[in-house]
Amino acid sequence: MTALPSPRRRTLLAAPLAAATACGAPADTDSTRTTDSDASGSSGDKSRPVPRTQPGIATAQPAHVLLLAHDLSPARPSVRDVRRVLSDWWTDHASRPVPGVTPTVALGPALHRKLGLTAPPRLKDLPSFPHDRLEPRHGGGDVLVQLCGPSAAACDRAAARIAARATGVLVPRWRQPGFLPPRPTGETPRNLFGFKDGTQNPTTDELTRWIWHDDGSTFLVYRRIHMHTDTFTTLPTTHQEQIIGRHRTTGAPLGAHHEHDPVNLYAKTPQGRYHIPTDAHIRLAHSRLDGGARMLRRGYSYDNNTHDHGLLFLAYLRDPALFTRVQERLAADDAMNPFIEHRASAVAHVLPAPPPGKPLGDQLH
Known part of the structure; x- marks a missing residue:
């Protein structure tokens, strides 16, 4: 069971703070702007097919998430067995859903090898990054499931049904709950540093270009990014803002006035200094440095105990190599590095939704 936030962290969660970014990867994303129906039917490129996408990716974030990772059973199940489990999950949720809970299913790099299948070319384990403190037993996995819902209890109910369907084929590897700190309706969620986390996700028309493949x-x-909240939050506010690159109160980029103002990497003060420092998090994570390539982020906070709390960084993207490029820049120069530690990691291929009446397991081939 996840421990409740300490009194100090509860204060941070509810405090009327604001401003920018994800810890440890592209931060300027807004997970409140799109829906799955928009993403699959309103692409700016009308010549491309409408992608069949799983829910729980471009839909607005519920208050809670539960991440589940499974490995193949030592009993060495067959491809057919795994397809059956995936299909059972899909049809079970469709026929008797847990109210408000959305499952999203993805496959890890090792699964295809274990089953003798060919993995998608871009599905590879992430490289090691400087400063990583990864705990292998809390990362990786052959099959990952993201459960998003209105309460931790609802996510737990959905997880119990998933576990029952997987008996004899998949075994649990790790599970990690997360939550969105309290915030006024319509506001961008804040992380445990008190800054807004997720300000400029791709727009509806950009999802097909940057997030979805045609299928x-x-x-x-x-x-899973541990945050040294006690150290960071004792810094003067102006120092915090220089590290992030945004104003804490408004969420605006330094040198601007409003949260959704464009990030101007070249704006300078009258004294000739960049408004956004060269080692600020949002500068190093900016899409301009990657030819405009974008990610869709669905970050959640987590609080496992008094010694382990921070950010669950969840990003959806067409190619994990984009994350690698960004994280290499951040690991080398990000002013936030002294205040965070990457403790768990996973990468997975999110299956397309099956055609109507077809099982999800058919997407594994």
Whole structure:
């Protein structure tokens, strides 16, 4: 069971703070702007097919998430067995859903090898990054499931049904709950540093270009990022803002006035200094440095105990290599590095939704 936030952290969660970014990867994303129906039917490129996408990716974030990772059973199940489990999950949720809970299913790099199948070319384990403190037993996995719902209890109920369907084929590897700190309706969620986390996700028309493949598949990158909140939050506010690159109160980029103002990497003060420092998090994570390539982020906070709390970084993107490029920049120069540790990691291929009346397991081939 996840421990409740300490009194100090409860204060941080409810405090009327604001401003920018994800810890440890592209931060300027807004997970409140799109829906799955928009993403699959309103692409700016009308010549491309409408992708069949799983829910729980471009839909607005519920208050809670439960991440589940499974490995193949030592009994060495067959491809057919795994397809059956995936299909059972899909049809079970469709026929008797847990109210408000959305499952999203993705496959890890090792699964295809174990089953003698060919993995998608871009599905590869992430490389090691400087400063990583990864705990292998809390990362990786052959099959990952993201459960998003209105309460931790609802997510737990859905997880119990998933576990029952997987008996004899998949065994649990790790599970990690997360939550969105309290916030006024319509506001961007804040992380445990008190800054807004997720300000400029791709727009509806950009999802097909940057997130979905034509068949509706995408990739998931997961990082559990421990945050040294006591150290960071004792810094003067102006120092915090220089580290992030945004104003804490308004969420605006330094040198601007409103949360959704464009990030101007070249704006300078009258004294000739960049408004956004060269080692600020949002500068190093900016899409301009990657030819405009974008990710869709669905970050959640987590609080496992008094010694382990922070951010569950969940990003959906067409190619995990984008995350690798960004994280290499951040690991080398990000001013936030002294205040965070990447402790768990996973990458997975998110299957497209099956055609109507077809089983999800058919997407594994």
